[in-house]
Structure formats: structure tokens, C-alpha cells
Amino acid sequence: MLCGIDEAGRGPLAGPVTAAAVILPTGFDISILKDSKKLTEKKRDEVRKILYADSNVIWAIGWASNYEIDEKNILQATFLAMERAYQGLYLRLQEVCKLNNTKFAEPDIIVDGNAIPNIKNCSSIKALVKADDSVYEVMAASILAKTARDRMMMRYSWLYPEYGYEKHKGYGTKTHMEAIRSNGPSPIQRKSFSLKKI
Template sequence: MTPSWSLETQIGDFKLILGIDEAGRGALAGPVAVAGAILPAERVVLPYRDSKTLKFERRVELAEHVKSYAVRYAIKLVPAADIDSTGILKVVIRASEEIIQELQPEAVITDYLKVKTGLPLLAVPKADANSYTVAAASLLAKTARDQYMIELHEKHPEYGFAGHKGYGTQEHVQALQKHGVTPEHRKTFAPVAQGLLFSEN
């Protein structure tokens, strides 16, 4: 599905509309990335797409475009330790609310994330596939997290982080069973907890 300005139009006639999205919510290792972007009010056709539908190189290219084109943007990486102590949904909501405070928009669109705000809020499923603003945020979040996981791979190459980016692939689960967990693993997530048991035996 190609994004458009329909959700921005639906939320109201505002110039500063903030799109928020996250990446890495279901991963077993690494941070969750939450990003927000406010685009210029002009309703032009943009090349932005849901980051999950694009190849790595294209995502990086478009994320750089977002950074230069956006009126304001912010990216937050919440570490595994915070996810374990607070819970994945709570840390995503907290980071999103911090971005709202930081960027000072007039209205907010999220990918079905119901944040606390006194601003007009549109929280709808698949917003990253239907809104240029949320698609821009998804590109920022995904590329920032991918880069983090590529750098993490250099520290722990035995886990293959550069390939699976911390998600629960067969390769990753097997590495957990063989090598145990790192400080970057989310110990409250079941496959990681099982790997922790292996490493303690």
C-alpha cells in the first residue's frame, strides 16, 4: 500500500503533524527504536514507504532524505535493560510521549499506539503504510536500529546480529543455546530466558 496524506487530512488542518513509529518491538536483543517526524505542511508526493517493505540500501537513502526534509525529527533507542524492567509496550509509549514533548507538534498520528496527550491523536493500524508522516518515522526508527545492530555484530559476531538484527530466527536461537545471553538480550522474552537457562547449566 502506498502512503498518502489521507490520515493527515483526516486528523485536521494542522501544519505541525507528528508521525510516530517504532522498530524492534518483537526482537530478542538490542534496543527498541522509537522515532518521530514532522514534515513540511505542503502536500507533495514523497518516496517514503513503510520501512518493512524496502531493501536496506533504499531505507538508508530515504532516512537521510527524511532528516534533511523534515521540519523536526527525533529518534530514541531504549535499551534491553529498560525493556526488561518496564515492559516493551510501556517503554515504547514513554519514548513516544517524550518525543511529543520534545518536538511540540499540533497533532499526532501513530501506528495504533495510544499515547497520553492533550493533542488531537489518530492511532490507527498500519499507519506506516498509509501516512507519509508515519512512514518517515518508520524509516528513521528502522535505520537507526539496524545500524545499532550492525555495530553490535562487531562486538558479538557469534550471534549474527548483522543478519537477523536481533529477531528470533533459528540462527539466533541456536546461538543463544550455544553461547548464552549478552547484556543486549531481553531476558524477560521467553526464548532468551530459555537461553539463559542453558548458559547457567
């Protein structure tokens, strides 16, 4: 059993960093999966709905807030989001095994990137650069992390419409920089990120 983990939102100037952990069932249609960056927003959302609708896909989302990013640094906050995603998946996996009366086993984990978070309760864990382009479980995780974060940034745009989060999702675009110049930092600003260019 293989669990893929990936993150979204390490680079933006605002909002949380998000991670997803995914175990795909045997027979899942892997032809719909790609690295989330290689899919359009519409296609990502279509695949998200398919993953969520399949009761045999085991998944969980983890978050680390902008406050945690400022307190810990972006790498450690990313690891925290990954740990939270995996612990959520671990609990779901236990529930599924109980419901199906099957023996519980800890999955192997592949994390996209070159560093490994401090994850407990797994049989083995390894980091693989560009796993989101070669491991289907990681591709699925990249899609769920990206779409979850994008949807969260849409909700933040309802609270803080002057920042345009629905358009740039917190990345350092010209529009976002102008909004920060005009309005000051928003409540979800990553204050530890350099704003010297603003």
C-alpha cells in the same frame, strides 16, 4: 501541523525498541515514502539520508533499552521510546520556531497502532492501525525508526560478533537461536522474552 510516530523492534529477542517522531514540511517529495517494511534495506537507507539532509524536516529518535523492556514490558517500553522521540521533536520544533521567528504551536499526533502513549504537549493525539501505510509522516517515522535501530544493532555486532546481530538485528532467527545456545544470552538480551524454543 502533523507529527507521525512509529516504532521498530518490538519483536526481537535482543536490543532496544526504537521510535521516531517526524513532521514533514509543505512540498516534501512524499513519493519516496512507504511503510519501511515495503522498502528494501538499501532504499530505506536512501530515504533516511534524504530525510536527514532536508533541514525543513523536523524529527527525533527515542529509545528504550533491553533493561527497560525487561523492567516495564515491551508495550510500556515502546510507549516510553515514543514519548522520548516526541519530546526530542518538541524541543527541536521550539528551536525552529525561534530561529524562524514564527509562532510556536503544538502539533497533532498520529501514532501507528491501536494504543496511545502518554504524550504531553500536543494539541491532539490518536492511534491509527496501519498508519504507516496511509499517513506520510508515519511512513517517514517508520523509516527513521527502522534504520536507526538497524544501525544500532550493527554497532552491537562489533561488540558481540558471536551473535551475528548485523544479519538478524536481534530477531529470533535460527542463527540467533544457535548463537544463544552456544554462547548464552548476550548483554543486550531481553531476558523477559520467552526463550523456551532455544
